[in-house]
Amino acid sequence: MKIIARLLIAATGLFNLTACYDAGIKQTIHDTGFIYCESGNVDFFNPQISDGNSILEAISAQVYDRLLIIAPVTQKPSANLATSWQVDDTGTVYTFDLKENVQFHTTEWFTPSRALTASDVAFSFNRILDKNNAFHNVNSGDYPWFNSINFSQMVTSVEAITPHKVRFTLSTPDNTFLSVLAASYAVIHSEEYAQQLAAIDEKTLIDVKPVGTGPFKLAQFQRSELVRLKRHEQYWQGPANMSQVVFDISSRGTGSLAKLLRQECDVVANPISSQLPIIIANDALTLYSQTAMNVAYIAINMREPILQDQRVRKALSFAIDRSSLINSVYYNSGIEAKSILPPASWAYGNDSSHIRYDLNYAKGLLREAGVKDGLELTMWVPLDNNSYNPSPKKSAEIIQSDFAKLGIDLKILTSDILNPNELKDADVDLVLTGWNANSSDPDSLLRPLLSCDAKQAGFGVANWCNEEFDLLLDLAKETNQPRYRINIYRQIQNVLSEELPVIPLAHGVKYQANQSSLTGFTLSPFNTYSFHNVVRVKELN
Structure with a gap:
């Protein structure tokens, strides 16, 4: 990961960043978005190469989409970028129909010329499966979670059948496969963006300057300080309610609670258990809890x-x-x-x-x-x-x-x-x-x-x-x-x-504390969900 860290230091200068935001900037964030506080750090934004990181999972859930998601009520894999799927009689061939007109992010470093197709899905998984893929060995070439479940033995091929139909062929029937595709690690990248980076010999940037189809896109980043996302206006489920989300990753321990009480944080993920009575007693705060797996x-x-x-x-x-x-x-x-x-x-x-x-x-x-x-x-x-x-x-x-x-x-x-x-x-x-x-x-x-x-x-x-x-x-x-x-x-x-x-x-129990003016969060026993539906209720004077 040291190589990735050096690449990231070089790349972050392109983002025109600042870690300090004064009262005016904080008010702008309050009016148009919210500040999400969680301890941890990130060196890249692609969960495929992560070995487990809760703050990266929270960020990537905003930047990327997956073929399937785990439905919060039924707790079963359900449609997302894939609208439906069929399984053959052998139980080894899965064919997924993809949603049409799903747009990738337009950023300072990439302007897409087309919407998502099956070739993007095939690229995203073949990068992991195919050792000869041009991006397989990029940024360490290690895919810890996929390796831990022996994904390369589970899946023998991923093919784009038509522009909106993709086929996965498995080595044996596997009852866990749909859940694998719904995991926070199984994100979809832009093949067109990858080809552009390969053409200029900058393949390493695919993981540190991400392009996805999620409700938010990367705008600013400073290691150990903050990550700022802006709304993806062409998001396939419609633009998010809030125009920006700032991840404050500088807080540790009781510091997060202090920021929450001073309204410098709008959301605190995983508050320390000893802080729960203080949060519950504060009418300006809402505490969500969810039995976790x-x-x-x-x-x-x-x-x-x-x-x-x-x-x-x-x-x-x-x-x-x-x-x-x-x-x-x-x-x-x-x-x-x-x-x-x-x-x-x-x-x-x-x-x-x-x-x-x-x-x-x-x-x-x-x-x-x-x-x-x-x-x-x-x-x-x-x-x-x-x-x-x-x-x-x-x-x-x-x-x-x-x-x-x-x-x-x-x-x-x-x-x-x-x-x-x-x-x-x-x-x-x-x-x-x-x-x-x-x-x-x-x-x-x-x-x-x-x-x-x-x-x-x-x-x-x-x-x-x-x-x-x-x-x-x-x-x-x-x-x-x-x-x-x-x-x-x-x-x-x-x-x-x-x-x-x-x-x-x-x-443990999954907790989230936030300012009561914010609503629309979805808590799940599993993955972090997107902030697409989060909205701030206007305070009454």
């Missing part, structure tokens, strides 16, 4: 010899008082995790006999494994709060205290953003992390984190690979029988409870 967990570095002992891994799990986490970190808004899958999942299996608080049993397991007091472990903790963990540092300190009762000295290493690629050669025993699912399908929580492909892609930070687990995952996605799928996912959860490559901690 997520999990906070500790990934165990299976390359460490002492952690390869199953008894040691289980002892660590039994030593954690999850009720203390829920009370102190989630302020009783979360749920103790008994599985990687949350209770809202249709495949959830509660295995409390394996995942519970039992300090004496934990001590007995360590004695049996020959581990004496004084064992030292390190745990990497990203500082950015998220819906699955509203205060990672505080969670880490509670876990540190729990491990001390077990005679384990836990050293906490902190970082603003966790980059799984940095862990490959790092001397780290544990990682406090989590995951937000892209759909209601259990596969979207299990495969990207724990499959052998996830390990190979650097997406699965536990460095775990289990052939039985992968076989069960593949069986579950190939069968159409709901009862059979549920039974397979119960077996999968049993394997995880026995092997314990990750320690489930909690399932």
Whole structure:
């Protein structure tokens, strides 16, 4: 990612940026748009090459469209750029009909000559699939999420059949495929823009100066400070209600709440749980909540010899008082995790006999494994709060205290953003992390984190690979029988409870706080939705 960062520094000078906005500018934003505050950072705007970043997901949901989306009510894949689709008798050929007259962004760096066609869809996915594609190796040539689900083995070809019909051919029937196309990573790019960049030998700009079909387009960017989007006037669903959105990415922790109270922020994503009572008590603010399909967990570095002992891994799990986490970190808004899958999942299996608080049993397991007091472990903790963990540092300190009762000295290493690629050669025993699912399908929580492909892609930070687990995952996605799928996912959860490559901690709630003058937001257990319908209600004098 260092290469991308250097490219971005060079590219941002073209945007005529400023990170400071005075009272007049703030009033203009208030009158014509809103300021969205979330901690984090971005080095590029294409989620295809991202390894998971909530602020990038929020921005890309405004800039790009996908063929399908996850409907917030039914929680199933539904039409978006694709109006309909057909599946052949083999279950391996999907043909999608595309919406007509979908316009790409007109920006300072690109003026489109045509609307979206099937060739744009084919280009967007063939960049990932085809190693000979001119853009495959651009900006690292790594597609972590797609690699973690073995997308190149799932899809054998993507072809434009007619200008508004595209065909995907799969290697085997796959019940997860439609959910994959609805994931926040599966965005559609302009092939015409790519060809223009290739002609001037500037292919790297495709990810840092984006062109999409979403309701907003990139206008300004300054790293660690702000991203400003302007309304796409030719958006296929009609122009957005607000003419601009400013993402303030300079805030951290309590600073976001202070800005919200001073009306310097209109929206705060994932507020810290301890801030919720203050928000609820303020009549000028509205708090949205949504049960999320997520999990906070500790990934165990299976390359460490002492952690390869199953008894040691289980002892660590039994030593954690999850009720203390829920009370102190989630302020009783979360749920103790008994599985990687949350209770809202249709495949959830509660295995409390394996995942519970039992300090004496934990001590007995360590004695049996020959581990004496004084064992030292390190745990990497990203500082950015998220819906699955509203205060990672505080969670880490509670876990540190729990491990001390077990005679384990836990050293906490902190970082603003966790980059799984940095862990490959790092001397780290544990990682406090989590995951937000892209759909209601259990596969979207299990495969990207724990499959052998996830390990190979650097997406699965536990460095775990289990052939039985992968076989069960593949069986579950190939069968159409709901009862059979549920039974397979119960077996999968049993394997995880026995092997314990990750320690489930909690399932969080998705929160958003905003000025009550703003309405029209859509909260989902999965992807961030566009701000197309957000509008500010005029205040009464």
